[in-house]
Amino acid sequence: MKKYRDYKCIDFLDDDSFIRAQTTMNPEDCALWNSLIDNCEIDIDEFLEANLMLEAWMNTQQEPDAEQLNDLRIKIAKSIEQAQKAGKRTRIKKLLILSATAVGTVAAVVACLFYFPLNNKQQTPPSEYTQFRIINQEQPSDVIRLSSGNEEMKIDEANPQVSYDSNGTLKINRKVIDLKTAKPAATTENPAMNRLWVPFGKRAQLTLSDGSHIWINTGTVVVYPERFVGEAREIYVDGEIYVDVAKSDDKPFIVKTNAMEISVLGTKFNVAAYSRDNISQVALVEGSVKVRQNENDLNLEPGQVFTTTSEGNSLKTTDTEIYTSWKNGIYILDNEPIEKILLKLARYYNVTMTLPEKESGTICFGKLKLRDELDPLMKNLSQIARFNYAVKDNRYTIQYIDDE
Amino acid sequence: MTHSENEFNIELSDISTLYNTYAKDMYQYGMSLCADEFLVADAIHDLMLDFYRYKENFLNIRNNKAYLFSALRHKILFLLKKSAVYADINDVDIEYLEYDTKNEHLKFEEKTDREVLIREMLSHLNQRQKEVLFLRFHEGMTFNEISRIMNINPQSVQNLFQRTINKLRKVFSKNEKVQGL
Numbered sequence: 405m406k407k408y409r410d411y412k413c414i415d416f417l418d419d420d421s422f423i424r425a426q427t428t429m430n431p432e433d434c435a436l437w438n439s440l441i442d443n444c445e446i447d448i449d450e451f452l453e454a455n456l457m458l459e460a461w462m463n464t465q466q467e468p469d470a471e472q473l474n475d476l477r478i479k480i481a482k483s484i485e486q487a488q489k490a491g492k493r494t495r496i497k498k499l500l501i502l503s504a505t506a507v508g509t510v511a512a513v514v515a516c517l518f519y520f521p522l523n524n525k526q527q528t529p530p531s532e533y534t535q536f537r538i539i540n541q542e543q544p545s546d547v548i549r550l551s552s553g554n555e556e557m558k559i560d561e562a563n564p565q566v567s568y569d570s571n572g573t574l575k576i577n578r579k580v581i582d583l584k585t586a587k588p589a590a591t592t593e594n595p596a597m598n599r600l601w602v603p604f605g606k607r608a609q610l611t612l613s614d615g616s617h618i619w620i621n622t623g624t625v626v627v628y629p630e631r632f633v634g635e636a637r638e639i640y641v642d643g644e645i646y647v648d649v650a651k652s653d654d655k656p657f658i659v660k661t662n663a664m665e666i667s668v669l670g671t672k673f674n675v676a677a678y679s680r681d682n683i684s685q686v687a688l689v690e691g692s693v694k695v696r697q698n699e700n701d702l703n704l705e706p707g708q709v710f711t712t713t714s715e716g717n718s719l720k721t722t723d724t725e726i727y728t729s730w731k732n733g734i735y736i737l738d739n740e741p742i743e744k745i746l747l748k749l750a751r752y753y754n755v756t757m758t759l760p761e762k763e764s765g766t767i768c769f770g771k772l773k774l775r776d777e778l779d780p781l782m783k784n785l786s787q788i789a790r791f792n793y794a795v796k797d798n799r800y801t802i803q804y805i806d807d808e
Numbered sequence: 809m810t811h812s813e814n815e816f817n818i819e820l821s822d823i824s825t826l827y828n829t830y831a832k833d834m835y836q837y838g839m840s841l842c843a844d845e846f847l848v849a850d851a852i853h854d855l856m857l858d859f860y861r862y863k864e865n866f867l868n869i870r871n872n873k874a875y876l877f878s879a880l881r882h883k884i885l886f887l888l889k890k891s892a893v894y895a896d897i898n899d900v901d902i903e904y905l906e907y908d909t910k911n912e913h914l915k916f917e918e919k920t921d922r923e924v925l926i927r928e929m930l931s932h933l934n935q936r937q938k939e940v941l942f943l944r945f946h947e948g949m950t951f952n953e954i955s956r957i958m959n960i961n962p963q964s965v966q967n968l969f970q971r972t973i974n975k976l977r978k979v980f981s982k983n984e985k986v987q988g989l
Contacts, residue, residue, distance in 0.1 A: 417973065424948050458945060464927055473831050480827060480856045484860050
C-alpha cells in the first residue's frame with residue numbers, strides 16, 4: 405500500500421501515476437490525485453513543490469523558436485521537391501504551404517488570469533482616434549488580415565511574424581511580400597498606414613521599420629505606418645500589445661489607444677486597451693514611459709502598472725510578469741476565481757462559455773500554458789477546479805460540481 | 809488517409825503533416841540527446857526525407873511517436889559518428905547547453921530559485937540521464953517505451969532512472985541542509 409502521506413517532493417517525481425497525470429493528463433490518474441488532494445491524503449506543499457519542480461524542469465528545456473521550425477520545414481519541402489523532380493514520381497504536385505501548428509505536450513499546472521469585466525460604459529475617445537475606432541468595428545473574421553490602402557491579404561498562420569525593414573519592405577515569416585499597390589510616396593502628412601487585424605483565437609508578432617518589436621494579443625488591431633517619417637513614431641492600438649521599443653534619441657514612440665496615449669523613447673511595456681472593455685492598463689517592464697490621459701501626464705517607472713477605468717485611475721508597483729507572460733503563451737495569476745479564468749479562455753480561444761449564476765467559490769493560482777487547442781486545457785482544468793462541461797459548436801456550458 | 813496501402817504514395821503533404829505535428833517534440837528530444845541544434849535540425853531533415861523515400865518506414869511511424877523518437881535517435885547517433893566528434897553518445901558527457909541569449913525575448917524569462925536549483929541538478933547529470941528524464945517527464949513514457957527507444961532493456965531503464973532520481977535527491981537534500989530546513 406503506497407504511503408502517499410509520506411511522499412516528499414522527490415517521491416512524487418518518482419511516481420508513475422503522478423508523472424502520467426502531469427504529462428498526459430489522462431482522466432484516471434488525474435482523478436486519483438484529485439481525490440487524494442480532496443481527502444487530504446497527501447502533503448499538499450510537497451505535491452505543489454513537485455509540480456513546480458516539474459514545471460521548472462520543463463522551462464529549462466530549450467524551446468525551438470517558430471522561425472527555426474519554419475526554416476527547417478521549408479528546407480525539408482525543398483529537398484522533397486528536388487527528390488520529386490529527380491524522380492520516381494510521374495505526377496507533379498504543387499508545393500503546399502502549410503501552417504506550422506506545433507502540438508505542445510507540456511503539462512499545464514493549475515492557473516488563470518484576469519478577465520476584465522465587459523461593460524458598455526466607454527470613455528469618450530480623443531477625436532483623432534475616432535476614425536480608427538470605426539475601422540475596428542468592421543465585420544469580424546477568423547483570419548489575421550493585413551491591409552494597406554485598398555489591398556488586403558489574409559494570413560493563415562496562428563502566430564505569424566510580420567516585419568518591415570528600414571526601407572519599409574514587408575516580410576511575413578521571413579518572405580518578402582509585395583502588396584501590389586501603387587502607394588503614394590510617404591510624406592510627413594501622409595505616411596502609408598497599414599492595419600493588422602488579429603482576431604480572437606490568434607496572435608501575431610510585428611516588427612516595425614525602426615526595429616521596434618510588438619507582440620500582438622488576441623482580438624487586437626494595430627494601425628501603423630510602413631516607414632516612420634516625421635517627428636514621432638506613432639501607432640494606434642485597440643486590444644493588447646507588448647512592445648519592445650527600439651531606442652531613439654529624438655523620435656518618441658507613441659502608442660495611441662482609445663483610453664490614453666503612451667509615449668516612450670526606448671523601453672519595454674505592455675498595454676491592454678480593448679475599446680470594448682471598461683478598463684485599460686499599462687505595465688512598464690523596463691525604461692520609462694509617459695502616459696497621457698485626459699490632458700494629464702504621468703511618468704511610469706519600471707515595475708509600475710497604471711490602470712484606468714471609468715471610475716478613475718490607479719497606480720501600483722508590482723511584478724509586471726503577470727501582465728506580460730501572455731506573449732510567451734503563458735498566463736499567470738494569483739488567486740483568481742474560476743469564473744474569470746473561464747471567461748478569459750473564452751476570449752482567447754474565441755468560444756462562448758455559459759457559466760452558472762451562482763459562483764463556485766473556487767479560487768486558482770499558478771500558471772497556465774496556452775496551447776493551440778482549448779480542449780485538453782478544459783479537460784485538465786475541469787478536473788482540478790471541479791466542474792463539468794459540455795461543448796457543442798464552440799459553445800461551452802459549465803456546471804460546478806457540488807461536493808456536499 | 810483512405811488509400812489502400814498498395815497504392816499508397818507518400819506525398820509532400822503527408823510529410824508536412826508529420827512534421828507539423830511532431831517538429832517541436834522531435835527538436836526538444838534531439839536537444840536532450842546532443843545539445844547541437846544544427847545537428848538536430850539536420851537529423852530531422854534527413855529523417856523526413858527518408859520517410860518520403862521509404863514507404864515502409866513512413867507507414868511504421870505514422871501513429872507511433874515512440875518509433876519516431878527511436879528513428880530520430882538512430883539518425884542523431886549516425887550523424888554524430890559521421891562528424892567523428894564523438895565515438896558514442898553513451899560514452900560522452902556533454903555539457904548542458906546554456907540559454908541562447910539571442911532568443912531570450914522569446915522564452916519564458918522567470919528565473920526562480922527552483923529553476924536555478926534544477927539547472928544545478930542537471931549539471932550533475934550525464935547525457936543518458938538527461939535523455940531518460942526527458943522521455944519520462946516531457947513525454948510521460950513508461951520504462952518499456954523508453955527501453956525500446958534507448959535500446960536497453962526495461963530493467964536497465966529503471967536502474968538508470970532510479971540512479972538519476974537518487975542523484976537529484978542528493979542535490980535536493982544538500983540544498984535543504986544549506987537552507988537550514
